[in-house]
Amino acid sequence: MSEIKIKVKDNEKSFSQGISPKEVFESLNIFSRSIIAAKKDGKPIDLNTKLSEDCILEPINIGSEEGEEILRHSASHIMAQAVIHIFGKDVKYAIGPAIENGFYYDFDLEHSFTPEDLEKIEAEMRKIVKENYPFERKVLPKEEAIKLFTELNQPYKLEIISEIPDDTVSIYTQGDFTDLCRGPHIPSTGYLKNFKLLSVAGAYWRGDEKNKMLQRIYGTAFATKDELKKYLHFLEEAKKRDHRKLGKELDLFSINENVGPGLILWHPKGAMVRKVIEDFWKDEHIKRGYQFLYTPHIARVDLWKISGHWDFYRENMFSPMEVDKGLYMVKPMNCPFHIMVYKSKMRSYRDLPIRYAELGTVYRYEKSGVLHGLLRVRGFTQDDAHLFVTEEQLEDEIIGVLDFTNYMIETFGFDKYNIYLSTRPEKYVGSLENWELATNALKVAVEKLELPYKIDPGEGVFYGPKIDVKLIDALGREWQGPTVQVDFNLPERFDVTYIGKDGKEHRPIMLHRVVLGSMERFFGTLIEQYAGAFPLWLAPVQVKIVPISDAHKEYAKKVYDLLFENRVRVELDDRNEKMNAKIRDAEKEKVPYILIIGDREVSENTVSVRKRRQGNLGAQSVREFLNRVLTEIKEKTID
RNA sequence: GCCGACGUAGCUCAAUCGGUAGAGCAACUGAUUUGUAAUCAGUAGGUUAGCCGUUCAAGUCGGCUCGUCGGCUCCA
Numbered sequence: 001m002s003e004i005k006i007k008v009k010d011n012e013k014s015f016s017q018g019i020s021p022k023e024v025f026e027s028l029n030i031f032s033r034s035i036i037a038a039k040k041d042g043k044p045i046d047l048n049t050k051l052s053e054d055c056i057l058e059p060i061n062i063g064s065e066e067g068e069e070i071l072r073h074s075a076s077h078i079m080a081q082a083v084i085h086i087f088g089k090d091v092k093y094a095i096g097p098a099i100e101n102g103f104y105y106d107f108d109l110e111h112s113f114t115p116e117d118l119e120k121i122e123a124e125m126r127k128i129v130k131e132n133y134p135f136e137r138k139v140l141p142k143e144e145a146i147k148l149f150t151e152l153n154q155p156y157k158l159e160i161i162s163e164i165p166d167d168t169v170s171i172y173t174q175g176d177f178t179d180l181c182r183g184p185h186i187p188s189t190g191y192l193k194n195f196k197l198l199s200v201a202g203a204y205w206r207g208d209e210k211n212k213m214l215q216r217i218y219g220t221a222f223a224t225k226d227e228l229k230k231y232l233h234f235l236e237e238a239k240k241r242d243h244r245k246l247g248k249e250l251d252l253f254s255i256n257e258n259v260g261p262g263l264i265l266w267h268p269k270g271a272m273v274r275k276v277i278e279d280f281w282k283d284e285h286i287k288r289g290y291q292f293l294y295t296p297h298i299a300r301v302d303l304w305k306i307s308g309h310w311d312f313y314r315e316n317m318f319s320p321m322e323v324d325k326g327l328y329m330v331k332p333m334n335c336p337f338h339i340m341v342y343k344s345k346m347r348s349y350r351d352l353p354i355r356y357a358e359l360g361t362v363y364r365y366e367k368s369g370v371l372h373g374l375l376r377v378r379g380f381t382q383d384d385a386h387l388f389v390t391e392e393q394l395e396d397e398i399i400g401v402l403d404f405t406n407y408m409i410e411t412f413g414f415d416k417y418n419i420y421l422s423t424r425p426e427k428y429v430g431s432l433e434n435w436e437l438a439t440n441a442l443k444v445a446v447e448k449l450e451l452p453y454k455i456d457p458g459e460g461v462f463y464g465p466k467i468d469v470k471l472i473d474a475l476g477r478e479w480q481g482p483t484v485q486v487d488f489n490l491p492e493r494f495d496v497t498y499i500g501k502d503g504k505e506h507r508p509i510m511l512h513r514v515v516l517g518s519m520e521r522f523f524g525t526l527i528e529q530y531a532g533a534f535p536l537w538l539a540p541v542q543v544k545i546v547p548i549s550d551a552h553k554e555y556a557k558k559v560y561d562l563l564f565e566n567r568v569r570v571e572l573d574d575r576n577e578k579m580n581a582k583i584r585d586a587e588k589e590k591v592p593y594i595l596i597i598g599d600r601e602v603s604e605n606t607v608s609v610r611k612r613r614q615g616n617l618g619a620q621s622v623r624e625f626l627n628r629v630l631t632e633i634k635e636k637t638i639d
Numbered sequence: 640g641c642c643g644a645c646g647u648a649g650c651u652c653a654a655u656c657g658g659u660a661g662a663g664c665a666a667c668u669g670a671u672u673u674g675u676a677a678u679c680a681g682u683a684g685g686u687u688a689g690c691c692g693u694u695c696a697a698g699u700c701g702g703c704u705c706g707u708c709g710g711c712u713c714c715a
Binding site for chain 1: 706
C-alpha cells in the first residue's frame with residue numbers, strides 16, 4: 001500500500017493510504033474524546049474518513065465554533081430520527097441545519113407538534129444517544145440516492161438531490177435513519193450529551209410563502225452541560241430585558257387593541273425619553289449643517305405615482321382615502337415631500353450639498369404576523385434626512401453621515417450591532433460608474449471609521465447601494481436601524497436638477513439616511529440594551545427624593561425645587577409610606593439617584609445619595625449633588 | 640398573510656371531571672411617622688377578549704372574529 005504525507009501542526013509524517021484522521025491523531029498522541037471531526041486542508045471531514053492523498057490535518061474540538069456546528073447539525077439528525085420513531089415513516093423530513101445557538105429540522109406531517117411532543121421527542125433522542133449509533137457516511141451515485149429516497153418516500157430530499165450539480169451525493173446513516181447530508185458529523189450519537197428542544201414554529205418549504213408550510217422544531221446543543229445551562233439562563237434573562245415587558249412595567253408605552261395593532265401610545269415616561277433623544281438629535285443636526293422640514297402625513301396619489309411607490313410599494317401602503325373626488329394616501333416615506341421642497345425653486349451648485357432633516361411619521365402596512373412590540377410597527381417616526389449632493393461631494397457626505405451614525409450609536413452606548421454594506425443587485429438603475437463611485441464611497445467611509453462590516457453582495461436596493469446598521473435585541477435578533485442609501489432613481493423620476501458652473505442643468509445624487517432608524521425601534525432596542533435602567537441623561541425620572549417622615553417634607557421640597565429649577569427630572573415621593581417601601585419602588589422604577597432625607601440631612605443641609613443598584617453612597621451637600629448630576633447629564637455618562 | 644400556542648380584576652397568576660370566578664400587588668379609606676428593597680387594617684374592583692353554538696348548567700367543550708406570543712416571509 002502506498003504512503004501519504006500528512007502534516008499536523010508543524011509535524012509532517014508518512015502514513016499508509018486509507019488511514020483515518022482519528023488514527024493519525026492517535027498515533028501522534030493528540031487524540032482525545034473532545035475531538036469530534038477533522039479539517040483536511042481547511043475542509044471539515046469525519047474522523048473516520050479514509051485519507052488517500054497528502055494533506056494538512058487539524059483536529060476539530062467539540063467546543064470550538066466548528067465543533068459546535070457539527071454537534072448541532074448531528075443533533076438535528078438525531079431529532080429527525082426520534083421524530084420518525086414516534087410519528088412513523090410517513091413523516092417527511094426537509095432540512096435540518098445548525099444555526100446560531102442551535103439547530104432546527106423542518107418536518108411535513110399531518111399531526112401538529114405540541115409542547116408535550118417535544119418532551120417525548122427529547123426522551124426518544126436520549127434513547128438514541130444512549131444506543132450510541134455510529135454516523136456512517138456513504139457516497140452514492142445520484143441515481144442510487146434518488147432510488148433510495150424514492151423508496152423512503154422523501155420528496156423534499158429528492159428535490160434537493162435534483163439540484164445538486166455533482167454526480168454523487170453523500171448520505172449519513174445512524175441506526176435506522178438515513179439522511180442526505182454533506183456532513184461531517186460526530187462519530188456516534190453518544191457524543192450528543194447536552195441538548196434541549198426549545199420550540200415549534202411554522203416555516204415555509206424553502207422560505208417561500210407559495211410553498212407548503214412545514215413544522216419546524218428548534219433546539220440547541222452545547223459541548224458542555226455548563227454552556228447549555230448558561231444559554232438557557234441567558235434566554236430566561238433575555239425575557240426580563242424584553243422591551244414589551246419593561247415597557248409595561250416602567251409605564252413607557254402601550255399598544256391598544258382598539259387603537260390598532262402596531263400603533264404605539266407613548267406614555268409620559270416613554271415620551272420623556274423620546275423628547276430627550278429628539279432634542280439631542282436636533283442639536284446634532286444643527287451642528288452638522290442640516291435644515292429641518294415639516295411635511296404632511298398625506299399626499300395626493302399623483303405624488304406617489306411620480307415617486308413610483310404607487311407601482312412598487314403599494315402593498316406596504318394603507319389604502320387610499322377619497323377627498324373631493326381625488327385620492328390621497330398616507331405616507332410610507334418622507335422622501336417625495338423633501339424632494340418637493342428642493343424643487344420649490346431653482347438650485348445652484350453653490351447651494352449643494354443640501355441636507356433636509358425631519359422627524360417624519362410614516363405608516364406602512366405590515367402583515368399582522370410580523371408585528372413585534374416597538375421593533376416592528378405600522379406607524380413610526382423616522383429620524384429621516386435627504387441629502388442632495390453633486391458627484392464630487394458624494395464621498396464626503398457619505399463619510400459625514402456615517403460618522404454621524406457612529407457618533408449616535410456610541411453616545412447611546414450601543415455595543416451590540418452589525419454593519420452591512422449592500423452592493424449592486426442584478427436589476428438596477430443608474431450608471432455603472434455612479435454605482436462604482438457610491439459603493440466605493442460607502443466602503444471608504446466605513447473603513448475610515450474603522451467600523452467592522454460585512455459585505456452583502458447583490459443585496460442593495462435597485463436604486464443604489466447602502467449601508468445598514470442592524471441593532472441587536474436581547475435575544476440576539478437583528479433589527480435594521482440606521483441606514484445610508486444612495487439613490488440614483490428618485491432624482492430621475494422627479495427630474496431633480498441644479499444649475500452647474502457651466503450654466504447647464506445637472507442631476508444631483510440623493511442620499512436617504514436615518515441615524516437612529518425610527519424612534520420606535522430605536523427606543524425598543526435602547527430599552528433592551530439597558531434592561532430599562534437608562535443612563536442618567538436619558539432616564540425619564542433622574543432623581544427621586546424620599547423624605548423619611550412628614551417632618552422632612554418641607555426640606556425635601558426645597559431640594560426638589562432646586563433640582564427642578566436646574567431642569568433635573570426629579571420626583572418627590574411624599575406618600576405616607578415607610579422609607580424602605582419608597583426605596584424599593586424607586587429601585588423598581590430604575591431611577592438612577594434616590595435621595596434620602598431625614599433629621600441628619602435637614603440639620604446638615606445635605607442629602608443622602610443612593611445610586612440605583614449600587615446602594616448608599618453617603619451624604620453630600622445639596623450643591624455637590626446637583627453639580628454631580630448636572631455634569632453627568634451634560635457628559636451623557638453611561639454607567 | 641401562513642403554521643402553532645395563548646387571551647381570567649390595572650398588573651402577576653389560581654379556579655379538580657362542565658356545577659356559586661379567587662389570591663397577591665396596585666387603587667381607594669383609615670391608622671401608623673418610619674434611616675437605605677415591601678407597616679397594618681378595611682373597601683371597592685369581572686359581560687373570564689368578542690360573537691355564535693352544544694348543554695339543565697360553559698372561564699372550562701365546538702365554531703367564527705379580534706388581539707398577543709414563537710417562527711416563516713418582509714422591512715425603519
